[in-house]
Amino acid sequence: MSGSNHISRRDFMKLTTGAIGGFIAAVIGIPSIAYLISPALREDKAGKPVSVANLENVPVGKPYPFSFTVTRVNGWERTSTAYGGFILRRSADPADVLVLSSRCTHLSCRVNWNDEAAGFVCPCHDAMFDIEGKVLYGPPPEPLGHFEHEIDGEGNVIITPVEIKEG
Amino acid sequence: MRALWQKLYGWLDERIGFDDFYKNLLDRPEPRGNWWNTLGSASLFLFIMQVLTGIFLTVYYNPSPDHAYESILYIMNDVQFGWLVRGIHHWGASLMVLVVFIHMLRTFVTASYKYPRELTWLVGIGLLLITIGMGFTGYLLPWHQMAYWATTVGTAIAGSVPFLGDFILQALRGGPDLSALTLQRFYAAHIWILPLLLGGLIGFHLFLIIKHGESHWPDKED
Numbered sequence: 001m002s003g004s005n006h007i008s009r010r011d012f013m014k015l016t017t018g019a020i021g022g023f024i025a026a027v028i029g030i031p032s033i034a035y036l037i038s039p040a041l042r043e044d045k046a047g048k049p050v051s052v053a054n055l056e057n058v059p060v061g062k063p064y065p066f067s068f069t070v071t072r073v074n075g076w077e078r079t080s081t082a083y084g085g086f087i088l089r090r091s092a093d094p095a096d097v098l099v100l101s102s103r104c105t106h107l108s109c110r111v112n113w114n115d116e117a118a119g120f121v122c123p124c125h126d127a128m129f130d131i132e133g134k135v136l137y138g139p140p141p142e143p144l145g146h147f148e149h150e151i152d153g154e155g156n157v158i159i160t161p162v163e164i165k166e167g
Numbered sequence: 168m169r170a171l172w173q174k175l176y177g178w179l180d181e182r183i184g185f186d187d188f189y190k191n192l193l194d195r196p197e198p199r200g201n202w203w204n205t206l207g208s209a210s211l212f213l214f215i216m217q218v219l220t221g222i223f224l225t226v227y228y229n230p231s232p233d234h235a236y237e238s239i240l241y242i243m244n245d246v247q248f249g250w251l252v253r254g255i256h257h258w259g260a261s262l263m264v265l266v267v268f269i270h271m272l273r274t275f276v277t278a279s280y281k282y283p284r285e286l287t288w289l290v291g292i293g294l295l296l297i298t299i300g301m302g303f304t305g306y307l308l309p310w311h312q313m314a315y316w317a318t319t320v321g322t323a324i325a326g327s328v329p330f331l332g333d334f335i336l337q338a339l340r341g342g343p344d345l346s347a348l349t350l351q352r353f354y355a356a357h358i359w360i361l362p363l364l365l366g367g368l369i370g371f372h373l374f375l376i377i378k379h380g381e382s383h384w385p386d387k388e389d
Contacts (some may be wrong), residue, residue: 007224031248035223059187075245076237 008049047161053087055097056156063100063113063131067070070161075163084110085147086120088131094155099147100133100161106140120144133166141167151157191377198383205275206270207376210294213263214369217301218362220256228308230354232347235310260302267298278389280383287375290368297365304357310350318353319345 007015034041052066065085071080084102102110102120110122119136120129127138134143143166147159180186198204225247229238244250271291274280280288322345322371326336343349 031251032223034247035249036226038245038249041247076229076234076241151193 004049008047015145042155048148049158049160049162051086051156051158052099053157055089055151055157058087058089058157060092062135063088065102065159068159083161083163085159086113095148097151097157099133099149100159101120101145101147103145103163104140105135105142105144107136111144175371193213194376196236196380198300198381201384202383203273203311204218206266206273210263210267210270211369211373213266214365215260217256217259217263218366220252220259221358221362223252227360230350232310232350235308235350253255260305264298266301267295271295277382277385283301283379284375287379290375294365294372297361298369299364301357301361304353305337305359307350307353315345319350322349 041114047070050068054070058064065086067082067084069080069082071078086100088098104111104122111120111122114121114146125139127140128136129144130136145163145165149157149159226290227238227242242253307314322336322339330336341352
């Protein structure tokens with residue numbers, strides 16, 4: 001049969017076995033993988049804006065810590081997760097405000113403001129950020145993230161609870 | 168590429184001996200084919216399918232009275248293909264009891280339990296009982312009204328044994344009434360104790376079948 005256009009019986013069997021096998025593998029494999037990774041495919045909706053402090057209470061030139069919780073429905077349960085950050089008034093001007101996240105950009109530990117060192121110190125791997133969130137030393141690959149914020153008529157600092165990475 | 172594959176296959180074959188497996192498992196002599204002789208393989212297939220879908224269900228199922236039913240609703244409504252995985256497990260369970268039972272009937276009718284296969288038969292009885300036990304323990308896990316009352320009734324039946332009944336009932340329920348303990352111990356039995364017993368006995372059952380070969384279909388001489 002060599003030289004003719006007909007495929008041999010053996011090749012035909014190989015081809016159809018491969019095709020049917022591939023089809024069966026896909027029918028079993030795709031639902032299996034989709035089932036396992038299903039929660040990761042859900043869109044994470046941005047939470048509602050949260051009021052975290054009033055400017056009256058925030059001193060000028062010193063980071064003011066705040067925290068808030070975001071509640072999400074995970075599977076069959078509502079889970080509240082605490083997030084935190086710092087409000088920095090760089091000057092007396094109410095518009096001159098920076099809202100930093102306290103999540104270390106290395107491996108997500110919470111940084112604390114250290115007055116003596118004049119920087120944010122991460123307790124996990126001894127990293128330090130300056131007052132504007134830039135890395136002074138340690139392993140973090142990038143500066144601290146920040147939150148978009150608005151200040152309403154009464155001086156409340158209202159943030160959008162989605163951390164924005166620098167750079 | 169092909170040479171590499173052949174080299175790898177040769178290396179493994181030299182150490183594992185695929186030929187022996189092939190001869191003993193797939194190329195062993197069989198009596199003349201009959202569809203009734205395929206029920207054991209069908210049971211094995213159903214067992215493997217129940218194991219795989221069962222493992223997948225444990226990814227989301229939560230065996231606590233507070234969340235068991237909610238976690239199942241989550242599997243059915245929110246997890247992609249969750250309805251399919253649970254559906255296969257649910258219907259496969261009933262089908263497995265049915266197929267294992269018909270397999271037993273076939274063995275009885277063709278008198279395949281006779282020498283030298285008595286032990287295969289006895290192990291098979293154990294397999295049927297454990298399969299029913301799997302059905303009984305799995306039935307409680309959704310923790311809805313039907314499951315709750317079915318298990319109330321089922322354990323009460325076990326409790327009607329003379330003298331030992333009360334002890335058996337408390338041991339099954341983990342106390343005098345159905346509780347979180349009942350759900351938790353049924354879960355442990357359903358995903359660890361009974362499947363391990365079942366898997367081990369299936370291995371022994373298969374070993375005996377391969378050792379003795381399959382019985383021939385009875386004819387006028389028998």
